[in-house]
Amino acid sequence: MGNTSYGARRRQAMRSNTVLALNISCEARLGAVLASVALLVMSALRRPRGRVLVVDDDPVICELIATTLAEHGFMTRRASDARETLYLIQRESSDVVLLDVHLPDISGYQLCRRLRDDYGDSIGIILISGERKESMDRVAGMLLGADDYMIKPFVLDELLARVQRLARRARPLPRTVVAGLTRRELEILRLLACGLDPAEIARDLVITPKTVEKHIEHILLKLGVHSRAQAIALAFQSDIDAAPRLIDLTGAASENAAS
DSSP states (O other), rough: OOOHHHHHHHHHHHHHHHHHHHHHHHHHHHHHHHHHHHHHHHHOOOOOOEEEEEEEEEEEHHHHHHHHHHHHOOOOEEEEEEHHHHHHHHOOOOSEEEESSSSSSSHHHHHHHHHHHHGGGGGGEEEESOOOOOHHHHHHHHHHTOSEEEEEEEOOOHHHHHHHHHHHHHSOOOOHHHHHOOOHHHHHHHHHHHOOOHHHHHHHSOOOOHHHHHHHHHHHHTTSSSSHHHHHHHHHHHHHHOOOOOOHHHHHHHHHHOO
């Protein structure tokens, strides 16, 4: 009887130890996953939100714009004329160029055309004018390759929003992520990595939330992952330059479970 009781207690203790070991193992794995995600997020947060070149021959305006953008995570450079602009971009390209239309050497319109001819769509260009002229000036700027057009004086928050919009789309995704994805899917993946939710992406791209969700389904299928969190993690690992908001790990876990 005593031996039977001892054997039962021993088996119970062994089962308890096994369960404890499994729990510790699961907790360790979960901890490792969370630590990896945290490192990916922190790495992305340390990267600049984009590279912006501010081109204006007024040093006060240049300083104001560059300082504002730097405070919001952008890496900024400044140029006062077309020659300096071309030199700086040849040394290191920019994601967005804020280009005043009145420069001391050539006009901003001419420089805009030169940048578009030389660099294609890899650079976002915002023309800035100090004159409130007819809409034909805006049209001319767009025809010469500008992505946007603003008139001084402008609200800095509006300028920041327009720069952020262009910077999100400026850089191509690495080939490890690009393979098999359409242009629209690449755009949506980049915006997901920037922290936008489907409703925000729909507004940004002027499409319906249902269309965004359908594209996300295709993205997950093509990348071989089961959740948005995994797609974002893959985007981070592929070194997408973005400035994401902090990922809601609880939401990501729920999404994984639902998938």
